[in-house]
Amino acid sequence: HHPPISAWICQSKDFEIFGHMHLKAAFWGKNFEAKPQGKIRIRIKPFSEDYIMNRPSSVCRNVIIGKMYVDTWGEMYCLNENTHEKAVVKFIKDDWGHKKFGMVEGKIMDASGDIKYTLQGRWTTGVTIT
Numbered sequence: 001h002h003p004p005i006s007a008w009i010c011q012s013k014d015f016e017i018f019g020h021m022h023l024k025a026a027f028w029g030k031n032f033e034a035k036p037q038g039k040i041r042i043r044i045k046p047f048s049e050d051y052i053m054n055r056p057s058s059v060c061r062n063v064i065i066g067k068m069y070v071d072t073w074g075e076m077y078c079l080n081e082n083t084h085e086k087a088v089v090k091f092i093k094d095d096w097g098h099k100k101f102g103m104v105e106g107k108i109m110d111a112s113g114d115i116k117y118t119l120q121g122r123w124t125t126g127v128t129i130t
Contacts, residue, residue: 003022003023003024004022004023005020005021005022005038006020006021006022007019007020007021008020013045014044014045014046015042015043015044015045016041016042016043016045017040017041017042017043018040018041019038019039019040019041020038020039021036021037021038021055022036022037022038023035023036023037024037029064030061030062030063030064030065030066031059031060031061031062031063032059032060032063033057033058033059033060034057034058034059034060035057035074036054036055036056036057036058038054039052039053039054040052040053040054040055048082049080049082049083050080050081050082051078051079051080051081052078052079052081053076053077053078053079054076054077055076056072056073056074056075056076056089056091057072057073057074058070058071058072059071059072059073061094071093071094071101072091072102072123073091073092073093073094074090074091075088075089075090075091076088076089076091077089083111084111085108085109085110085111086108086109087106087107087108087109088106088107088109089104089105089106089119090104090105090106091103091104091123092104092105101122101124102122102123102124102125103120103121103122104119104120104121104122104123104127105118105119105120106118106119106120107119108129117129117130118130
Protein backbone atom coordinates (compact mmCIF):
# COMPACT_ATOMS: atom_id res chain seq x y z
CA HIS A 1 0.00 0.00 0.00
CA HIS A 2 1.39 3.39 -0.90
CA PRO A 3 1.81 5.65 0.91
CA PRO A 4 2.51 3.53 3.98
CA ILE A 5 0.24 4.46 6.89
CA SER A 6 1.10 3.59 10.49
CA ALA A 7 -1.11 3.54 13.56
CA TRP A 8 -0.04 2.93 17.15
CA ILE A 9 -1.19 2.91 20.74
CA CYS A 10 0.68 2.78 24.04
CA GLN A 11 -1.22 2.40 27.31
CA SER A 12 -0.54 2.35 31.02
CA LYS A 13 -2.60 2.99 34.14
CA ASP A 14 -1.64 6.71 33.97
CA PHE A 15 -1.61 7.57 30.26
CA GLU A 16 -2.44 6.59 26.70
CA ILE A 17 -0.66 7.76 23.57
CA PHE A 18 -2.10 6.88 20.20
CA GLY A 19 -2.10 8.18 16.69
CA HIS A 20 -1.62 7.61 13.01
CA MET A 21 0.90 8.85 10.48
CA HIS A 22 1.88 8.80 6.88
CA LEU A 23 4.69 10.73 5.23
CA LYS A 24 4.70 13.14 2.36
CA ALA A 25 8.20 13.01 0.96
CA ALA A 26 10.16 15.30 -1.33
CA PHE A 27 13.64 15.00 -2.81
CA TRP A 28 15.39 18.24 -3.80
CA GLY A 29 18.60 17.16 -5.47
CA LYS A 30 20.74 16.63 -2.37
CA ASN A 31 18.11 16.94 0.39
CA PHE A 32 15.28 14.62 1.39
CA GLU A 33 12.29 16.03 3.28
CA ALA A 34 9.78 14.01 5.30
CA LYS A 35 6.54 15.80 6.22
CA PRO A 36 4.63 13.75 8.79
CA GLN A 37 0.87 13.79 8.26
CA GLY A 38 -1.52 12.73 10.98
CA LYS A 39 -2.03 13.45 14.65
CA ILE A 40 -0.83 12.23 18.02
CA ARG A 41 -3.30 12.04 20.91
CA ILE A 42 -2.21 11.92 24.53
CA ARG A 43 -4.55 11.16 27.43
CA ILE A 44 -3.25 11.80 30.96
CA LYS A 45 -5.63 9.70 33.03
CA PRO A 46 -4.99 11.02 36.60
CA PHE A 47 -5.82 14.58 35.46
CA SER A 48 -8.49 13.65 32.88
CA GLU A 49 -6.66 15.72 30.26
CA ASP A 50 -6.60 15.04 26.52
CA TYR A 51 -4.07 16.56 24.15
CA ILE A 52 -3.73 16.50 20.38
CA MET A 53 -0.57 17.46 18.53
CA ASN A 54 1.21 17.33 15.20
CA ARG A 55 4.88 17.04 14.24
CA PRO A 56 7.21 19.33 12.27
CA SER A 57 9.04 18.30 9.11
CA SER A 58 12.49 16.73 9.06
CA VAL A 59 15.01 17.24 6.28
CA CYS A 60 18.03 15.04 5.72
CA ARG A 61 20.52 17.44 4.17
CA ASN A 62 23.55 16.66 1.99
CA VAL A 63 22.40 13.15 1.08
CA ILE A 64 24.60 13.09 -2.03
CA ILE A 65 27.62 15.23 -1.08
CA GLY A 66 28.84 16.98 2.04
CA LYS A 67 28.35 16.20 5.70
CA MET A 68 24.90 14.66 6.13
CA TYR A 69 22.69 15.95 8.97
CA VAL A 70 19.01 16.14 9.87
CA ASP A 71 17.26 19.48 10.36
CA THR A 72 13.79 19.91 11.82
CA TRP A 73 11.60 22.80 10.76
CA GLY A 74 8.01 23.92 10.58
CA GLU A 75 5.26 24.49 13.09
CA MET A 76 4.14 22.11 15.81
CA TYR A 77 1.14 22.62 18.07
CA CYS A 78 -0.20 20.93 21.16
CA LEU A 79 -3.83 21.59 22.14
CA ASN A 80 -5.41 20.69 25.47
CA GLU A 81 -8.83 19.56 24.25
CA ASN A 82 -10.39 20.02 27.70
CA THR A 83 -9.20 23.55 28.58
CA HIS A 84 -8.40 24.75 25.01
CA GLU A 85 -4.98 25.99 26.12
CA LYS A 86 -2.52 25.70 23.26
CA ALA A 87 1.23 25.71 22.64
CA VAL A 88 2.62 26.59 19.21
CA VAL A 89 6.31 25.97 18.55
CA LYS A 90 8.09 27.08 15.39
CA PHE A 91 11.19 25.09 14.46
CA ILE A 92 13.31 27.51 12.42
CA LYS A 93 14.85 26.28 9.18
CA ASP A 94 18.65 26.16 9.20
CA ASP A 95 20.54 28.63 7.01
CA TRP A 96 23.69 28.26 4.90
CA GLY A 97 25.99 29.21 7.78
CA HIS A 98 24.24 26.82 10.21
CA LYS A 99 23.61 29.74 12.58
CA LYS A 100 19.92 28.81 12.92
CA PHE A 101 20.35 25.06 13.40
CA GLY A 102 18.08 23.82 16.20
CA MET A 103 16.45 27.20 16.86
CA VAL A 104 12.88 27.23 18.17
CA GLU A 105 10.47 29.91 19.27
CA GLY A 106 6.96 29.59 20.50
CA LYS A 107 4.10 30.70 22.65
CA ILE A 108 1.72 29.15 25.13
CA MET A 109 -1.79 30.59 25.08
CA ASP A 110 -4.85 30.33 27.27
CA ALA A 111 -8.29 29.42 25.94
CA SER A 112 -8.90 33.05 24.87
CA GLY A 113 -5.74 33.07 22.76
CA ASP A 114 -3.88 35.41 25.12
CA ILE A 115 -0.15 34.63 25.29
CA LYS A 116 0.81 33.51 28.79
CA TYR A 117 4.36 32.34 28.11
CA THR A 118 6.91 32.54 25.33
CA LEU A 119 9.73 30.15 24.63
CA GLN A 120 12.95 30.34 22.69
CA GLY A 121 16.23 28.56 22.36
CA ARG A 122 17.61 25.53 20.57
CA TRP A 123 16.12 22.08 20.79
CA THR A 124 19.70 20.80 20.62
CA THR A 125 20.87 22.54 23.81
CA GLY A 126 18.02 24.12 25.81
CA VAL A 127 14.82 26.11 25.69
CA THR A 128 13.85 28.98 28.01
CA ILE A 129 10.22 29.70 28.93
CA THR A 130 9.39 33.22 30.13
